[in-house]
Amino acid sequence: MDSTASQVALQLLNQHEGISSSTTFRLLGRDWDLLPGVYAPHLTRSAALYAEWIPYPVGGSFCEIGSGTGYLAVTAALRGCRLVHATDITSAAAENIALNARRHGVADRLSVHRGDLFAALPAGERYDVVFWNSNFVEDPGQGPGAPAGGDLRLAFYDPDYRAHDAYLRDARDRLAPGGRLLLGFTSLGNTAKLTELAQRYGWRPRLLRAVGYDSPFGERIHYQLIEFLPAQGR
Ligand SMILES: C[S@@+](CC[C@H](N)C(=O)[O-])C[C@H]1O[C@@H](n2cnc3c(N)ncnc32)[C@H](O)[C@@H]1O
Structure with a gap:
């Protein structure tokens, strides 16, 4: 268990719990709705990064797992993806x-789903790019002083990396031929365990992009965009 990751997650969770009513935030030159209980991307440095780093498949299909406010899925639609599924x-x-999606006029090509990872997506649908900015803290975050958190916990914590395990296990069946599997991760996550899971399911992780920032919590955090390539072939 990495105590630094736990501390940062706890502070972020507390910060999020302070948002108790619907509001808006500005990011990427646009205003976005934010509902209480939803991950607030403008509170961390990763937001603008992933929006710029993701290789959106223009004219193709994009799937965002754990879409939160949906700002990345909406951005994918605005940048020319033909079909976007956000869940x-x-x-x-x-x-x-x-x-x-409605605020930014892309509801005609962005469909919204609610469920665990790929479960709520239309059966048999495959995508050119699948992306998840994941809840990378492996610690369950239930130590002394931990706030209740409710659903917001799911934005930060993935106890035992059960969801990461299922993401890497099931994603292959959701990729179109030549499709790309991506993960937004950070240096506070358990890279060794992620690599082990990737290998278990026949993937080779490749770091596409990374940048480090000193966080407001006094820790230097490296934000990463990781691609999982088939371990054999390609
Ligand atoms: C770090 S937040 C990222 C939110 C958004 N993509 C962003 O970048 O602002 C992780 C998101 O994953 C969602 N999530 C966690 N576990 C999930 C699961 N098993 N299936 C689908 N979504 C999940 C959380 O509810 C949360 O919205």
């Missing part, structure tokens, strides 16, 4: 994604 495990996030 999240919490109902607040699903509602939030739909709000932002």
